[in-house]
Amino acid sequence: MAEVAVPSAAPALRRELEFVRSLLKTGCSVDEMVAAANAAARVAARAAAETGREVQKGGTELTVRGLPVGGDWDWRAFKRFLQSRGLSQRTIKFTDKDVELDVGVARFATVADCNLAADLLAACEPPEPGATILVERGLAPEYANRSRKRAREGEEPQPGASGVSKVPRTPDVCAAVCPWWQVPYSKQLTDKHHRIVEALTAITMEVDRRTYGSSKPEWVRAAHARASGAAAGVPGSASSASLCCPLLGILRSPAIERYRNKSEFTVGLDEHEKPLVGFLRGSFQDGITCVGEPEPTRHTSLMAVKLAAAATAYIRDVSQFAPYDKRSQQGYWRLVLVREGRNKSFLPVPVTSTAVEVAAAEGGSPPAQTILDSPTFATLDPLTYLVTFGSRGAGAKPSVAAAETSADVGADEPMAEAGATGSEGEGAGGSSGCQPGMDVSEVCEMEPEHPLPDEVMVMLQVHPEYLPAKTDPNAAARELRGMTAALYAAAAAAGEPLITVRVQLHTGVSNAAPADAPLLALPPAPEPPLLPSDAAEVQPPEPRDVAAAVAAASGPGYIHDSLCELRFRISPTAFFQVNSPATCALYKVVGDWAAAGSSTLLLDICCGTGTIGLTMASRVAKVIGIDSVPSAIEDARVNAALNGITNAEFVAGKAEDALPGILSTHAGPDSPYGPGDVVAVADPPRAGLHRTVLRALLGCERIRRLVFVSCNPDNLVQNIAALCSPPSNRSGRDRGGWGRRGGGGGTDMNGYSGDYSPFRPVKALAVDLFPHTAHVEAVMLLER
Ligand SMILES: C[S@@+](CC[C@H](N)C(=O)[O-])C[C@H]1O[C@@H](n2cnc3c(N)ncnc32)[C@H](O)[C@@H]1O
Numbered sequence: 001m002a003e004v005a006v007p008s009a010a011p012a013l014r015r016e017l018e019f020v021r022s023l024l025k026t027g028c029s030v031d032e033m034v035a036a037a038n039a040a041a042r043v044a045a046r047a048a049a050e051t052g053r054e055v056q057k058g059g060t061e062l063t064v065r066g067l068p069v070g071g072d073w074d075w076r077a078f079k080r081f082l083q084s085r086g087l088s089q090r091t092i093k094f095t096d097k098d099v100e101l102d103v104g105v106a107r108f109a110t111v112a113d114c115n116l117a118a119d120l121l122a123a124c125e126p127p128e129p130g131a132t133i134l135v136e137r138g139l140a141p142e143y144a145n146r147s148r149k150r151a152r153e154g155e156e157p158q159p160g161a162s163g164v165s166k167v168p169r170t171p172d173v174c175a176a177v178c179p180w181w182q183v184p185y186s187k188q189l190t191d192k193h194h195r196i197v198e199a200l201t202a203i204t205m206e207v208d209r210r211t212y213g214s215s216k217p218e219w220v221r222a223a224h225a226r227a228s229g230a231a232a233g234v235p236g237s238a239s240s241a242s243l244c245c246p247l248l249g250i251l252r253s254p255a256i257e258r259y260r261n262k263s264e265f266t267v268g269l270d271e272h273e274k275p276l277v278g279f280l281r282g283s284f285q286d287g288i289t290c291v292g293e294p295e296p297t298r299h300t301s302l303m304a305v306k307l308a309a310a311a312t313a314y315i316r317d318v319s320q321f322a323p324y325d326k327r328s329q330q331g332y333w334r335l336v337l338v339r340e341g342r343n344k345s346f347l348p349v350p351v352t353s354t355a356v357e358v359a360a361a362e363g364g365s366p367p368a369q370t371i372l373d374s375p376t377f378a379t380l381d382p383l384t385y386l387v388t389f390g391s392r393g394a395g396a397k398p399s400v401a402a403a404e405t406s407a408d409v410g411a412d413e414p415m416a417e418a419g420a421t422g423s424e425g426e427g428a429g430g431s432s433g434c435q436p437g438m439d440v441s442e443v444c445e446m447e448p449e450h451p452l453p454d455e456v457m458v459m460l461q462v463h464p465e466y467l468p469a470k471t472d473p474n475a476a477a478r479e480l481r482g483m484t485a486a487l488y489a490a491a492a493a494a495g496e497p498l499i500t501v502r503v504q505l506h507t508g509v510s511n512a513a514p515a516d517a518p519l520l521a522l523p524p525a526p527e528p529p530l531l532p533s534d535a536a537e538v539q540p541p542e543p544r545d546v547a548a549a550v551a552a553a554s555g556p557g558y559i560h561d562s563l564c565e566l567r568f569r570i571s572p573t574a575f576f577q578v579n580s581p582a583t584c585a586l587y588k589v590v591g592d593w594a595a596a597g598s599s600t601l602l603l604d605i606c607c608g609t610g611t612i613g614l615t616m617a618s619r620v621a622k623v624i625g626i627d628s629v630p631s632a633i634e635d636a637r638v639n640a641a642l643n644g645i646t647n648a649e650f651v652a653g654k655a656e657d658a659l660p661g662i663l664s665t666h667a668g669p670d671s672p673y674g675p676g677d678v679v680a681v682a683d684p685p686r687a688g689l690h691r692t693v694l695r696a697l698l699g700c701e702r703i704r705r706l707v708f709v710s711c712n713p714d715n716l717v718q719n720i721a722a723l724c725s726p727p728s729n730r731s732g733r734d735r736g737g738w739g740r741r742g743g744g745g746g747t748d749m750n751g752y753s754g755d756y757s758p759f760r761p762v763k764a765l766a767v768d769l770f771p772h773t774a775h776v777e778a779v780m781l782l783e784r
Pocket residue numbers: 575576577605606607608609610611612626627628629632653654655656683684685686690711
């Protein structure tokens with residue numbers, strides 16, 4: 001056998017070669033010789049590859065060549081192959097393999113994991129006898145291009161992109177529900193931050209468009225001046241110079257893997273036409289009805305994955321009822337909603353990539369990651385999760401790049417100075433001991449194992465018009481109870497009991513049921529036959545274990561979760577933020593920016609289950625929350641009582657209907673709240689606030705401070721521009737509905753006839769509540 005020169009940079013190869021040499025010397029068997037020859041060939045190929053190319057050190061990606069082609073050999077098979085070779089599910093962050101290519105790529109949680117994987121794979125048996133696999137550090141060029149394209153488009157890789165022509169296929173489930181799953185988290189944060197930069201710039205432009213002459217707000221002029229300076233060569237870029245206010249950075253999500261506390265699974269058919277409880281692999285409008293396995297999606301919790309698998313098994317193996325088919329509007333099982341809650345907040349403290357790299361270089365284990373132990377609302381420090389751009393290392397001076405995006409508009413303003421933490425004087429990092437903020441280059445994806453949920457709720461959405469269910473209520477009862485028993489067993493096996501199941505009856509075509517769709521407790525066991533002669537025709541009596549499981553899982557019809565030391569009851573259909581750890585950080589910022597005190601009336605507009613208002617109740621005189629969903633308001637009232645809060649009132653109704661009356665009662669001239677004592681927090685749905693609400697807020701002069709939370713940067717622009725534009729001297733070009741035509745008094749295009757002072761954007765922050773998707777939350781403080 002030819003001697004192979006092993007480069008000094010490849011100690012694993014050297015060890016492997018030594019092993020082969022020793023094997024050859026010992027007079028081993030034919031099989032062992034074959035294995036040795038294969039290993040030697042692998043070594044030779046790897047050595048050749050490495051001498052021709054520097055080993056990329058410190059990365060977390062591996063390319064594996066020589067994998068089987070065709071059949072089922074896609075990324076799932078590749079992932080199974082990695083797992084079967086001793087690599088843990090948790091450390092493998094993504095795998096990608098086209099069935100037509102012999103190359104697979106994998107990314108690992110840490111450099112140490114990647115090193116271990118490289119060593120394990122170099123020494124392992126190939127997936128097929130006689131095959132030779134080759135392991136290389138870094139991303140194969142053919143995949144690097146695919147990843148970039150996918151990241152840009154948020155789409156699944158089309159095989160044609162790698163040069164192999166194939167018929168387009170239904171998108172992968174990950175591409176459908178967490179399209180950024182393969183994009184490094186630091187890149188996700190950068191893109192989301194940029195999206196908010198664009199929104200803040202668009203606000204300046206929109207208010208500029210709506211105003212002219214002396215009515216143009218000072219902050220718009222200042223933005224113009226910055227932009228002109230930038231255009232004239234003063235360091236800075238025109239687009240970021242035009243931000244309407246400082247953008248302090250982005251709060252990363254404390255947890256990025258399997259972070260969702262709510263999973264909505266569709267019941268349908270998989271690509272082989274077998275029933276599956278999972279995620280739709282595209283939109284019904286695009287003709288896609290195929291459902292995919294939820295397990296590969298990075299954001300779905302393991303408990304939810306297990307419950308989906310149990311529901312699938314029940315429908316496939318036991319149920320007599322079919323999944324609902326939207327096209328024919330036939331079938332019974334429609335949706336399985338899983339919600340989870342914890343007794344204590346789960347708040348991991350991020351470690352930096354430098355710390356991980358240093359530990360790996362020193363051959364040690366990755367740095368220990370701490371979990372904040374249920375911090376109080378006062379001690380939780382959002383700086384723990386702040387990510388900024390362009391200044392490597394916390395406390396480092398912002399680089400030129402940072403100055404370009406932030407200096408003129410103050411985006412590098414420390415968060416504490418900007419009033420973000422409300423805990424001035426306490427060391428930055430507060431209770432966590434973490435450095436204040438981290439540069440995006442320091443973002444690391446390592447995170448600790450999540451604790452199991454303490455409470456699990458399932459809502460089964462079914463189609464009551466399905467003929468076999470309609471004609472035989474006993475059969476329907478048996479199905480629902482059988483399904484519940486299957487789910488109960490799966491939850492218990494996963495470590496936590498399923499405490500409550502509810503059934504939603506829904507006849508509409510889309511799975512999105514109206515808030516008032518009937519929600520029922522589990523039906524009682526079918527009655528035994530009255531006459532012995534009927535006995536032959538009826539099903540056998542319900543097994544005892546089903547009855548016991550149903551009794552245990554009937555529960556109260558709600559669960560509880562914890563945020564910032566408070567407990568929240570959540571009903572099946574009430575809104576509750578899906579990422580509890582990130583929500584704690586978000587609420588802390590909202591609370592601090594509201595700067596509410598003991599004389600404050602806090603308006604929580606679109607309050608859901610009362611979360612924002614209740615987290616602030618102890619420091620204000622009164623909270624009034626409004627939400628259009630009655631069950632959410634019921635939850636909010638219970639949540640106040642649950643936490644011993646007596647100064648909160650909740651109103652069920654649309655904000656556009658309820659807010660004007662609330663303001664005239666509680667914030668009118670005769671109210672006990674003086675100017676500035678009324679603080680509003682608005683957290684509207686994606687469509688944004690109704691213009692009646694905007695008008696009411698503008699018209700209430702006691703409101704001087706408004707914290708706006710938005711999950712839709714596009715609608716944020718219109719809402720903020722409306723709130724920050726003066727009432728008169730609007731440009732005649734403004735067809736958007738806020739300016740009066742011409743100056744002076746009169747009535748504007750929306751019927752608002754009062755004078756008011758517009759708000760001014762003070763500062764903004766992006767918050768990542770939805771890792772692996774393009775969604776991002778923005779928080780803005782407005783003052784006047
Ligand atoms: C983004 S959620 C925010 C909920 C809450 N602030 C939280 O953090 O959990 C938006 C809320 O607005 C409610 N909503 C939707 N349209 C509304 C309207 N016209 N008036 C009042 N509330 C509305 C929804 O029911 C939902 O609870």
